[in-house]
Amino acid sequence: MDNQEELRRQRRALKEEIEAADLGAGAPRTEPPREAFQGAGAFQSAGARLRDRKPVAPDLDMVLDIPVRITLEVGGADMPIRDLLQLHQGAIVELDRQAGEPLDVLVNGTLVARGEVVVVEDKLGIRLTEVVSPAERLQSLR
Template sequence: MSDENNNQDQQALADEWAAALEEQTGQAGVDADALLDDVQSQAAPSAQGVELDELQDDSVPVTDPKLDVILDIPVTLTMEVGGTEIAIRNLLQLSQGSVIELDRVAGEPLDVKVNGTLIAHGEVVVVNDRYGIRLTDVISPQERIRRLK
C-alpha cells in the first residue's frame, strides 16, 4: 500500500513539474512519464519507511495537545471601516474638523481582521454605550488559505 501511495505521489509530482515546465517554456507535450522516471532514478533505491515509537512524557497530563499550545496566544482583532490614499501635503494640512473620504459606501459591511488577515464581515452595533460588531459573513478556512496564496 505504501509503495502504491509513493508511486501516486511521484506521478502527481511529475505531472506538476511537467505542467510547470510547459507553462514556463511554452512547449506542449512535456513527457510526465519521462520526468517520473528521472525522479525515481534519482531516489535512493534502498530508502525504506521506518515506524518509530511515539515519545510520551507521562508526568504531564495532556488534554488536547493540538489546541492547548495555541489557545492562550494573543492576536489582534481589528475592524476596518475603510481606507484611502492621501498625499503627504494634504495629510499635513489636516486639522480638527477635517473630513477624509474613505473608499467605502455608507452601510457597507466592515472588514474583520485577525493579525491583518480578513476573517469576516460585519456591521457596527452599540451595546451598553460601547461599539461592537455583529458578524454577517465569516470567511471559510479554505477561502482564507486560498487568499494567502
C-alpha cells in the same frame, strides 16, 4: 565484509516486505526467508504497527491561550503627503467604502470576517454577518 553483506541482505528483505505491504491485502506477499536476518519478527511487527497506525488529531490546547489582535477596518483612503499635512481638526477624509457596507474584521492583519457595528450597553461592538472561507483567507495572505 561479512557484516556489510548481512546488512545488505537485511535491507533487501525489509524493502521487499514494505513493497508487499504497500500492494495491499489482496496482493500475494513474499515473505523474506527466516534465515535472511535475525529479528525478522521485530521488523514484521513494526511494519504492522505502522500500517495500523491512525493519524492523531493535532492538540490545539497549546495555541488556544495565545493572544491575537482583532482589528475592525471601516475603510481607507489614499492621499499624497501634501494633502495629509494640510489636514486639520474637523477635516473630513473620504473613505473607499459606501455607507452601510460591512466592516472588515482582521485578526493579526488577516481578514477573517465581515460585520456591522452595534451598540451594547454604551459600548461599540460588531455583529458578524459573514465569516470568510478558509480558501478566501489563504488568498488574502498572498
